[in-house]
Amino acid sequence: MIDLYFAATPNGLKAKLFLEEAQLPYRAIPISLSKGEQFRPEFLAISPNNKIPAIVDHQPADGGAPVTLFESGAIMLYLAEKTGRLMPSDVRGRAEVLQWLFWQVAGLGPMAGQIGHFNSYAPEKVPYAIDRYTRETSRLYGVLNQRLADRDFIAGEFSIADIACYPWIVPHAAHGQNLDNFPHLKRWFETMAARPATLRTYEGVEDTYTPGQQSLSEQERRVLFGQGEASTRP
Template sequence: MIELYFAATPNGLKAKLFLEEAQLPYRVRPVSLSKGEQFQPAFLAVSPNNKIPAIVDHDPADGGAPVTLFESGAIMLYLAEKTGRLIPADPRGRAEVLQWLFWQMAGLGPMAGQIGHFNVYAPEKVPYAIERYTRETSRLYGVLNQRLADREFIAGAFSIADIACYPWIVPHEAHGQQLEAFPHLQRWFEAMAVRPATLRTYEGVENAYAPKQPLSDEERRVLFGQQASSPK
C-alpha cells in the first residue's frame, strides 16, 4: 500500500496520476496547504521540504522498512523502477524519458508555477514579472509542441514524461497560454485528458489556479511567507 500525501496542485496530481495509471493500491492523506498542515512535525518527517506530494511505500521491493519519498519526480521514478512500468528498460529509451522528466522538473513546472502565481495569487500586478514568465512559459510550451510534432507521446511510448507534464498544462489559461497556438501540444493534451486514469485522477478536483475567493492575510502568509526561521 502507498500512502500519498496530497493536495490538488499540479505536482500532487502528477503523483496521483501515476498511481492511477499503474493501478497501484494507495490511500490519500490530504494535506491542507492553506491551513499550514505541511509544516506539522508528522509531515516534516516524511517531506523535509514541507512540500507535497510525498509518499510512504509500505511494501518496498526489498521487503524492508517502509520507504518515504518527497519530490514528485523522484516519486515517479522510484515507482516506475519498482513496478517496471512507464519507463523503458533499455538505456536509450530510459535516457529519452529521463531528459523530459527533468525538463519538466527544472523548466516547465517552475516557470509555469511562477506565472500562475503572478497572474492569480499576487496581491498586486507586477508587469515585468508577468511578461517575463508568460514569455518563458510560452517558449516551453513551444518546445513541447515541437517535440510532439512527429510522435504520439513525449518520449515515443506513453511514460512518466507524459504524466509529469500533463498536470502543468491543465492550467494553461492561468499561464496566459492558448493551446490553439500549439496544435501538436493541444492534440496530445486532448488525448491525455480522456485517458481513464486521468478522468479518475481529476474527478472532483478543483482548479488550483482558480481560487473561489481571495486569500486571507493568514493564508497568504502560510502559503508564501515562510522563511528558514519561520516554518512551524
C-alpha cells in the same frame, strides 16, 4: 499499500496520476496547504522541504522498512522502477524519458508555477514578472509542441514524462497560454485528458489556478507564501 500525502496542485496530481495509471493500491492523505498542515512535525519527518507530494511505500521492493520519498520527480522515478512500468528498460529509451522528466521538474513546473502565482495569487500586478514568466512559459510550450510534432507521446511510448507534464498544462489559461497556438501539444493534451486514469485523477478536482486574484486571507497568504527558514524545523 502506498500513502500519498496530497493536495490538488500540479505536482500532487502527477503523483496521483501515476498511481491511477499503474493501478497501485494507495491511500490519499489530504494536506491542507492554506491551513499550514505541511509544516506539522509529522509531515516534515516525511517531507523536510514542507512540500507535497510525498509518499510512504509500506511494501518496498526490498521487503524492508517503509520507504519515504518527497519531490515529485523522485517519486515518479521510484514508482516506475518499483513497478517496472511507464519507463523503458533499454538505455536509449530510458534516457529519452529521464531527460523530459527533468525538463519538467527544472523548467516547465517552476516557470509555469511562477506565472500561475503572479496571475492568480499575487496581491498586486507586477507587469515585469507577468511578462517574463508568460514569455518563458510560452517558449516551453513551444518546445513541447515541437517535440510532439512527429510522435504521439513525449518520449515515443506513453511514460512518466507524459504523466509529469500533463498536470502543468492543465492550467494553461492561468499561464496566459492558448493551446490553439500549439496544435501538436493540444492534440497530445486532449489525448491525455481522455485517458481513464486521468478522468479518475481529476474527478472532483477544482481548478486552483483560475486566472485572476484568488481570495486569500492575510493569514492564508502568510502560510502559503510568507515562510522562511524557521518553517523547515520539525
